[in-house]
Amino acid sequence: MRWIRATLGMVTALALAAGAHDAHAVDKKFKIFLSMSYIGNDWQAEAANMVKAMAASKDYRGKVDLQVQVAGPNAQRQIQQINAMVQQGAQAIVVYPISPTALNQVVRNACQRHVVIIAYDAEITEPCAYNVHIDQPEAGRVTAEWLAQKLNGKGNIVVLTGVPGTSVDTQRTAAAKEVFAKHPGMHIVAEGVGMWSQAVARTEITKILTTHPWNEIDGFWVQVGCYTIASMAKEAGIPDDKLKPCAGEGANGHRIQMLPVNDTGVKGANATYRPMGEASISYASPPYSGGLALKLAVDKLEGKEIPKLTKLPLPVVTSETVKLCQEGTWAEMQAGCNVFQPSIISNPGWFASIYSPETPEIGSQAALNGKPEQ
Template sequence: MKRTAAALAALSAIVLTSGLVPQAKAEEKKPYKIYLSNNFVGNDWRQQMLRIADTVVKKAPLAGRVDLKVENVETTTQAQINSLNNIIRTKPDAILIDVGSPTALNPTIEKACAAGILVITFDQVATADCAYKVESDWSMLPAVQAEWIAEKIGGKGKVFVDRGLAGAPISEQLQSGFEKVLKNYPGIEIVGYFNGNYALGPEQEGVASLLAAHPQVDAILTQGYGSGAIKALQDAGRPLVPVAGGGYNTASLVCAQTEGAQCILETNPAYLSAEALKLAVDILDGKEAKEKHVFVYGPFLSTDPQPSKLYPDVKMQKIEVGTNAFPDLAPGLSLPITPDWVEITPQEAAGS
């Protein structure tokens, strides 16, 4: 029996509304418009962080879910505030912010929250209550490093301490974390400070300047690489001493390949941007976040792994070429490279 066009149309409508045939159009999810506001691009970590953000939105599970726009601004709080005000006017679904100040951006962040925009601060986070926070545990990282250094030199000696980047909130946390633990060792004296600026050149220059003024140093705690400090010791013809640094490939290689080097490297994964993006999409999808303050943990890398008494649960890996020190990868590559929910290749992270 032949059906009329009207009858066929009616039957199709019944089938569609009954759920017997998928409604592809209804199931399509429009990409979320997400801005990433970054206040500093002057080191390898920040550049890798931005590359990872760009990479991860093109891969499952975030592929097709995010319309990502990146705003890099000058290294001033006011420049970032001005940029954020412009972003808020576009009414995005979310703003991810690597902040230049833990407090100065709070009124602007609260303005975004009041406008119904999801705000996640990451890496360097703000104190605004309405914003989610994604970061490494900056209380734990310097404490474990300072403890390792103190035990390595037998609880006594003269040390240099890196102040990091002037005005950066994380720099203040790291310096304070080093000093708090070292105070528990009366035999240890901080004899000099320098600003490593999270870059090899300033780190090496800062240590070299202190070496010229101090005939004795027994350990060096940096906020950057650590390998710049080792190079300064070598250039000055001084004995190598235990060094604390960051989990960059060049630092890991220098520690692994330099005879007599003693190192502990903290890891602050550059994929914090990826974690912030995934959290944003999950929240926008209606998933309930367990915590508003999320800590991302990476392992410590060391030439001589030792258990921490202060933080017994921390992971510490021995530095070994081919395992966590890679001669064929970019020197400035931040380790570890990828979170466990997506695969970011070393080449993608390095931009090669």
């Protein structure tokens, strides 16, 4: 029992020390929390960096006291976390919701206590919450239509979905399948479960290729995976001009591959992370949404009215509109570039859709290192 008492004392003392440290730091700033679900993937880490950068930017660092917390993949814990944030005196909570429905009760409670709840990327269906996201069915529809047009309405396609059972995946895939159903010549020959992960996309496509070889496939409609597919085609010895059209999300590697083969401005290209002139459409659920959500939360706390749903314009880049950024500053992106130098972004799975006219505070350095533009 001595052990227990000693440890108990230690824990309490430690906790007290840490608590006292914070207690005086907060003055007139808005107390805002970020409740993330999971941090162990590229998209989440990038979005978190952008929120942090927004809070550290010139206009906001004096206004916002931001605390970032991770709930893990379990909805129960996010419920507990949001409750605890409310108890801690949160004025606003920016949330990446694990589930669109599971948080409804706790969000309603928070709203009753006048806490602004704003969800980014995914959705919270409770009416008192604010939402910032793209139109998921539109993402499925636009990309499927592009593929149908590219293939003249006929051909065998391979589909790679996200995480089954989520609203985002179900809506995107259903919308895309609706489009394909309108073209009797288009056949989905195989459907892999991609889990929104580069690594999983690789194994799933390898599996599909064992039963449906390259020459039987005319195109791909995927969520995460176009970069991987083009890389695998290279390993199979398929030349650049014979790459199959691919509709997928906006990984930087994918967009680099969409640049014309003779593009000499690309620095730091490596193996399959290079221009290939691939016919592609790249859409995205942009990771700046968290930063924008923080901005809207501050607007709301300052008394401005903000819409319940901020529907982000769907970022769409095709082989015709893809344009290389040199530095990746916000100003440069405003001028229309949408893919970044491999020498700056060495991870091809990094999400490149980070430009919004609404967020001049954050550019590529924000997404990479959490550093604001100014």
